[in-house]
Amino acid sequence: MQGKETNKNPGMEHPLEIRLTRLHEEELPQILAIERESHLEPWSGESFLEELGHSFSQILVAQVREPDDGRKARQAREGSVQAPRGNLSFRMAGYICFWCVADEIQILNVTVDKKWRRRGIARRLLHHVLELARESSAQSIVLELRKSNLPARMLYENLGFQVVGERPDYYGVIREPAILMEMRIGGKGPF
Numbered sequence: 001m002q003g004k005e006t007n008k009n010p011g012m013e014h015p016l017e018i019r020l021t022r023l024h025e026e027e028l029p030q031i032l033a034i035e036r037e038s039h040l041e042p043w044s045g046e047s048f049l050e051e052l053g054h055s056f057s058q059i060l061v062a063q064v065r066e067p068d069d070g071r072k073a074r075q076a077r078e079g080s081v082q083a084p085r086g087n088l089s090f091r092m093a094g095y096i097c098f099w100c101v102a103d104e105i106q107i108l109n110v111t112v113d114k115k116w117r118r119r120g121i122a123r124r125l126l127h128h129v130l131e132l133a134r135e136s137s138a139q140s141i142v143l144e145l146r147k148s149n150l151p152a153r154m155l156y157e158n159l160g161f162q163v164v165g166e167r168p169d170y171y172g173v174i175r176e177p178a179i180l181m182e183m184r185i186g187g188k189g190p191f
């Protein structure tokens with residue numbers, strides 16, 4: 001699986017090139033760095049490896065490149081400019097882990113590196129899962145999130161998910177309720 005798309009966020013001056021691929025084991029250290037920086041209770045390396053071992057589980061990563069990066073790399077190769085420092089190829093920016101079980105898709109983890117947030121990466125990952133859901137004739141996509149996680153709630157609501165329940169005291173270290181959200185496939189979400 002691989003998909004490439006240029007995202008034009010009206011708020012951003014430069015569109016971002018986003019590439020989606022399946023997670024490879026050697027990319028785990030990059031994923032873990034983003035995970036640890038983003039979550040109160042981050043998944044461990046073992047958790048990701050366990051998911052890679054399940055046939056019903058998928059982890060997709062989003063890698064990004066500013067359009068300018070490609071131009072600079074080409075110029076450096078052609079010798080018209082000095083080779084720039086740093087890596088100008090695609091950089092790891094986020095990931096999504098989900099299960100396809102029976103006629104339901106369950107999203108377990110969506111995370112975007114802090115420095116790439118509000119550039120449409122999570123939206124792109126979720127659009128991809130919705131396309132898969134439609135192709136696989138899944139009936140619904142479900143997920144859970146901390147009640148206080150307003151960015152995530154805004155993200156899901158704006159994509160057409162609806163709150164369908166609440167579990168009190170669901171999360172461990174910092175105790176707080178979980179919100180359950182669902183999107184019925186074939187409904188009228190703005191996807």
Ligand SMILES: CC(C)(COP(=O)(O)OP(=O)(O)OC[C@H]1O[C@@H](n2cnc3c(N)ncnc32)[C@H](O)[C@@H]1OP(=O)(O)O)[C@@H](O)C(=O)NCCC(=O)NCCS
Nearest residue numbers: 110111112117118119120121122123145151152154155158
């Ligand atoms: C939630 C998260 C995945 C969003 O990723 P992102 O790539 O920044 O999201 P996008 O840029 O695709 O945003 C899409 C839409 O979601 C909403 N949104 C995202 N972040 C938001 C924020 N901080 N405040 C308000 N709305 C937000 C907006 O409607 C946004 O559209 P807009 O930018 O055109 O207004 C990211 O903040 C993150 O990794 N948080 C930590 C991990 C986490 O909480 N994951 C979810 C667990 S359930």
